[in-house]
Amino acid sequence: MAKTIRTVCALACVALLTACGGGAATEGAKRPLVLTTFTVLADIAANVAGDKLQVESITKAGAEIHGYEPTPDDIKKATKADLILDNGLNLEAWFAQFVSEVDAPHVVVSDGVAPIDIAEDAYRGKPNPHAWMSPMNVRIYVDNMVRAFSSLDQAHAADFHANGENYKRQLQQVQDELTGSLHRLPSNERALVTCEGAFSYLARDAGLAERYIWPVNAEQQATPQQITRAIEFVNQNKVPAVFCESTVSDAPMRQVVSATGAAFGGVLYVDSLSGPEGPVPTYLDLIRHDARTIVAGLTGAAR
Structure with missing residues (x-):
């Protein structure tokens, strides 16, 4: 009888631990997956998302983004994404074909930026895509991300807004450092x-x-x-x-x-x-x- 009681208790403990572990795994799995086209966007997005979303970059650190060729693994990952962010402004030449093969919605984070046109060669008149090299432009990126994330996960809209405002304050500090140091030349x-x-x-x-x-x-x-x-x-x-x-x-x-x-x-x-x-x-x-x-x-x- 005592052995039976011990066995039942042991099984109950195992069931309880399994339930707890499964609950934690499920909670983590519930975070929507946001993919970005390159690591810079992933870092900015992670600051806005906090711990409410899972943010990953399609390309790895050190990758050349303009002529990137998506792999089958990239396509496979994208099929699981809840949202894909790209820079736009003709940066990701490969992106249009990439998103045509997946159903995930995507948002262009540079929308609203006043572009600077390229001045020469075959690209003359086309927008320079590197808008994130201005911290003030990245404030616009952040606002676009806040809206996209709030639409994706409305329950945490206030968190995304607060994270975005905090990050924009940091962007202003970096902008001040940038202009202050280079203006002294x-x-x-x-x-x-x-x-x-x-x-x-x-x-x-x-x-x-x-x-x-x-x-x-x-x-x-x-x-x-x-x-x-x-x-x-x-x-x-x-x-x-x-x-x-x-x-x-x-x-x-x-x-x-x-x-x-x-x-x-x-x-x-x-x-x-x-x-x-x-x-x-x-x-x-x-x-x-x-x-x-x-x-x-x-x-x-x-x-």
């Missing part, structure tokens, strides 16, 4: 020369003249004519340092360095965050890193 150093033309919004905010080798990352880039134009700009304006982005080869810019004597000022981040142990694990870190790298390169502090 002498007039002859107020030029930003990069591999890709990804810094139009940052340059506008900071009052920098912008020059690049190619306007948008593409399969064919860094033609001799493009490199020559960059060399001429650096020589004519006595630009002290030039830069390149983390997701592309810096070999073309090294040619500019060799031909002009300008210093290579460092690596800038645009299309992707680094891993957790890297220099830019978050979007706010990315903007701070780029501003400090530009200032250090142009003033000679990095040399």
